[in-house]
Amino acid sequence: MTIDPRPSVIAERLKGVKRVIAVTGWKGGIGKSVTASTLALLLAKQGYRTGLFDLDFAGASDHLVLGAKGLFPKEEKGLEPPVFEGVKFMSVVFFSENKAVPLRGANVSDAIIELLAITQWGELDFLVLDMPPGINDAALDVMRFAKGAEVLAVTVPSVLAHDVLERSLALYRRLGVPVLGVVENMSDGRRPAGACAAIRRDPKLEAALGRPAALLKTAFARDLRRAAAKAGLA
Template structure:
């Protein structure tokens, strides 16, 4: 249903006024993709850019818990308007699901993602940061096929764990098959004694680089509780450096 030409045209038209699209994906959950996405949007906004954040992570939407959204989305004849969250225009599936459990079928997840892609009115933006669902379900593949021709950068977030190697490799192989332009890896939760040899293997095999290595920050839990990710200074400073690379 959502692979038809009308859907693709409608979704892409919604993003036609966005200058640069940055997409974050991951092979699995638990690697900090959403907090990296939200922090990147904040860091770009800090630089004076007009930034939107689209959180499509139906498995565990968390951007509204990381940022401070002001109110709820509103509707107009032009579509659904995102809400301001610390200088970032935010739209997340969490606005529609709340704190309820997510017993959604694959088709329902895909429908929700597709509706947001088709109906959100972003207006003029310098950057749109997109937080995809983890893995390779339809709810990830559908927006990926919309965004791959629009994304200026597709980043894969991973943790510095050898356990992540096969999962990330599978995702990267799929992205190559889909002809997605992968801008690089973002290695999160880096420890001074962490083992990252598998990251080097991925870099060599797929001809990509790790654009950022973000240290584990013990202040992160408190920062998220306060809905101010900037309080995790070590983490956020590393994300600022990533945002500088993206803004070039």
């Protein structure tokens, strides 16, 4: 007999979290990390107790979006995420020294379960999860352990992204996972097909990455705030 004890405490670790928002999308490079990180900053700025968990282990980049450097969780009956710009932040980069994390699926699953079991989030209004692209071990684990997680799907104005998105939404419906809405990133301004809101392509966004105050002043952040409101967040 071998029992993995860690899943038994995950619900306990998340019991103080009112809403878990999984920012997801089925293609890489469509702006999930910038969306998730900026959403967390926006929610914190509005006074909500907010957490951000970067679950894209292979391509963790929320720390770059935030400009979070020199942080490490505090050991206190587990790990307490460091607070950056009002956001409790957890990422695999705290443990990887910014080196590559070459994990196979089962390893990703183990690492996620480990971090979910030992991270003490405390009381939060929102925990934003930056999901890796697609439905894989990370996504399935989150649906398994973070019961009640709500999906905010990100897409881009491309027939490829939209087609893949349709399939993913059908799967979420089948899994009974609530979808708050679809935001179309990098929009050219036309009315987005199948999305609840468009976030216009913002040429000034890149220069604001790593600077939360500047990031919150971008057109991207303004559009995202409107999109979040439409999706019922804040």
